Amino acid sequence: GILITEAGAAFDGDSGIAGPRQATYLQQQSVVLRRAMLDGADVRGYIWWTLMDNFEWSYGYSKHFGLYAVDFPSRARTPR
Numbered sequence: 001g002i003l004i005t006e007a008g009a010a011f012d013g014d015s016g017i018a019g020p021r022q023a024t025y026l027q028q029q030s031v032v033l034r035r036a037m038l039d040g041a042d043v044r045g046y047i048w049w050t051l052m053d054n055f056e057w058s059y060g061y062s063k064h065f066g067l068y069a070v071d072f073p074s075r076a077r078t079p080r
Contacts, residue, residue: 001044004033008049010063022064022080052077 007029011021026048037043053066061072068077 001042003044004046006049007046008065010065 009022009025011025029046033043033046048067050065050067052068053061053064053070053072055061056063056065067080069080070077
């Protein structure tokens with residue numbers, strides 16, 4: 001079976017709460033994944049990278065991958 005891990009994307013300008021391009025990306029990925037499964041791919045799981053925004057070694061705190069936006073100074077977390 002196939003387990004897709006650390007799937008995610010960060011887009012310039014999506015640092016806010018809505019993250020519209022990130023949401024579109026996730027929706028498109030689910031369509032492609034479902035199509036592959038209907039074609040016979042044995043997909044066992046899909047794990048988004050990451051639950052909350054975090055520190056990225058190459059980009060510091062400038063990229064926002066999380067399903068939850070994190071305001072690092074206050075550490076407040078807000079669903080995207």
